[in-house]
Amino acid sequence: MYQAARGTSDILPEEQPYWHYVEQKAADICRLYGYQRIDTPIFEDTSLFSRSAGEYSDIVQKEMYTFEDRGGNSLTLKPEGTPPVCRAYIQHGLSNRPQPVKLYYITPIFRYDRPQAGRYRQHYQFGCEAIGEADAALDAEVIEMSWQFFKSLGLTRFSLQINSIGCKQCRPGYLVELTEYYAGYRAELCKDCKTRLEKNPLRLLDCKQAGCQRLADAAPRNLDYLCFECKEHFSNLQKYLEILSIPFEVNHRLVRGLDYYTRTVFEFQPEEEGSQSTLGGGGRYDYLIEELGGKPTPGIGLAIGIERTILNLKKENVRVPILPGLKVLMTNVGEETRDESMKIAAMLRREGISATSTAGGKNLKAQLRQANSLGVRYAIIIGENEVKTGTVTVRDMADSSQKTVPVSDLVSFIKKEA
RNA sequence: GUGAGUGUAGCCCAGCGGUUAAGGCGCCAGGUUGUGGCCCUGGAGAUCGAGGGUUCAAAUCCCUCCACUCACCCCA
Numbered sequence: 001m002y003q004a005a006r007g008t009s010d011i012l013p014e015e016q017p018y019w020h021y022v023e024q025k026a027a028d029i030c031r032l033y034g035y036q037r038i039d040t041p042i043f044e045d046t047s048l049f050s051r052s053a054g055e056y057s058d059i060v061q062k063e064m065y066t067f068e069d070r071g072g073n074s075l076t077l078k079p080e081g082t083p084p085v086c087r088a089y090i091q092h093g094l095s096n097r098p099q100p101v102k103l104y105y106i107t108p109i110f111r112y113d114r115p116q117a118g119r120y121r122q123h124y125q126f127g128c129e130a131i132g133e134a135d136a137a138l139d140a141e142v143i144e145m146s147w148q149f150f151k152s153l154g155l156t157r158f159s160l161q162i163n164s165i166g167c168k169q170c171r172p173g174y175l176v177e178l179t180e181y182y183a184g185y186r187a188e189l190c191k192d193c194k195t196r197l198e199k200n201p202l203r204l205l206d207c208k209q210a211g212c213q214r215l216a217d218a219a220p221r222n223l224d225y226l227c228f229e230c231k232e233h234f235s236n237l238q239k240y241l242e243i244l245s246i247p248f249e250v251n252h253r254l255v256r257g258l259d260y261y262t263r264t265v266f267e268f269q270p271e272e273e274g275s276q277s278t279l280g281g282g283g284r285y286d287y288l289i290e291e292l293g294g295k296p297t298p299g300i301g302l303a304i305g306i307e308r309t310i311l312n313l314k315k316e317n318v319r320v321p322i323l324p325g326l327k328v329l330m331t332n333v334g335e336e337t338r339d340e341s342m343k344i345a346a347m348l349r350r351e352g353i354s355a356t357s358t359a360g361g362k363n364l365k366a367q368l369r370q371a372n373s374l375g376v377r378y379a380i381i382i383g384e385n386e387v388k389t390g391t392v393t394v395r396d397m398a399d400s401s402q403k404t405v406p407v408s409d410l411v412s413f414i415k416k417e418a
Numbered sequence: 419g420u421g422a423g424u425g426u427a428g429c430c431c432a433g434c435g436g437u438u439a440a441g442g443c444g445c446c447a448g449g450u451u452g453u454g455g456c457c458c459u460g461g462a463g464a465u466c467g468a469g470g471g472u473u474c475a476a477a478u479c480c481c482u483c484c485a486c487u488c489a490c491c492c493c494a
Binding site for chain 1: 419420446447448450452453454455467484485486487488489490491492493494
């Protein structure tokens with residue numbers, strides 16, 4: 001039997017209310033903060049991703065779904081949302097619009113990773129990018145927006161961590177300090193951290209191994225090595241967050257796994273203990289546009305995992321609105337009444353009232369049972385009597401009351417009752 | 419990529435070497451000649467995750483593979 005490919009899943013009708021709810025709230029919050037929707041292709045030139053995420057990032061090293069098309073081009077299924085939006089910003093000359101340009105998306109993301117609860121090979125992200133402005137006020141707004149998004153969904157048990165990882169001016173100096181510090185403890189590092197020391201020393205800080213954690217706690221802090229501008233940027237960010245009453249925690253070990261981040265990085269974490277500790281996160285990327293071939297342009301973005309958000313909605317027992325279902329089911333007694341029943345169903349639909357007629361030659365009892373399990377408000381019964389008199393029997397499934405209504409009055413009757 | 423656990427009808431699950439694999443939910447039908455939800459009765463639905471092996475005999479023991487879950491890694 002065929003089954004969905006590993007790490008992918010079907011979203012059945014019962015789950016859809018959650019998805020609709022989250023997507024709706026995302027659209028609402030974006031409207032509130034002036035973000036406009038953008039959709040980019042599901043695959044891009046492989047180099048767009050390998051250039052931006054960083055040669056030694058896990059995404060590029062082992063998680064990309066890369067394939068060659070018939071023309072011999074190397075393409076990759078979107079492993080993250082930011083680079084395609086930056087590409088679109090450059091390609092369409094969005095730098096000519098009022099800055100910052102604020103865009104959002106809801107997109108599938110593909111990463112070849114070992115599946116786990118809350119972790120999939122195809123998952124969905126709600127992401128925002130604000131491009132063309134370096135002011136920390138914008139960082140604060142983006143973070144506040146994420147905060148309000150989770151709040152508006154009804155989530156209460158999550159927290160926010162922020163950090164600054166500096167810029168081109170100050171990071172190299174810090175990395176030298178960090179590397180020198182760790183070089184002294186080389187022997188005590190775990191296997192992964194030994195490679196991190198060579199390839200990507202910043203990542204040493206968020207290793208979870210107990211021994212490495214001790215070293216990380218005592219390691220030189222990025223925040224102590226920030227240049228004047230970065231320091232000011234970070235203190236402004238904190239000031240703004242306080243003005244906006246967003247509670248946060250500074251975590252000097254928060255670094256994030258993508259090389260293009262500069263200055264601000266942030267992460268939202270659910271309070272609940274679990275293996276998946278990130279609900280969403282993001283950061284500033286002031287060199288990315290330039291690296292991808294555009295003119296120097298600062299930007300900041302965020303990405304929120306929709307599956308993880310839904311997981312937490314369930315954990316917190318948030319009730320989501322049910323989606324409107326079918327309003328009317330046409331039932332008929334006797335074969336000759338089918339034509340009339342089809343006609344009336346069509347009439348109702350043209351008036352914007354959802355209606356279908358039962359299929360097959362079932363008896364009335366079975367048809368009503370179907371009406372019951374579909375949860376329709378009305379079952380409309382048509383038998384020979386009704387056809388003869390040009391009427392219809394309208395049964396209100398909620399209270400079992402029935403009324404005989406002339407076909408000519410049916411639409412207004414149902415609209416009035418609703 | 420590494421380690422551990424699990425895998426029985428659409429769903430939840432009993433059985434853990436021996437005649438036709440049990441139960442609940444759901445589904446379908448009957449109990450009403452034109453009437454749902456409750457109740458009663460009946461029915462359909464399972465090559466016991468897949469393949470191979472051990473045995474007179476395997477859902478039950480062994481091996482391989484696949485999937486899911488958990489931990490690591492990493493992230494959303």
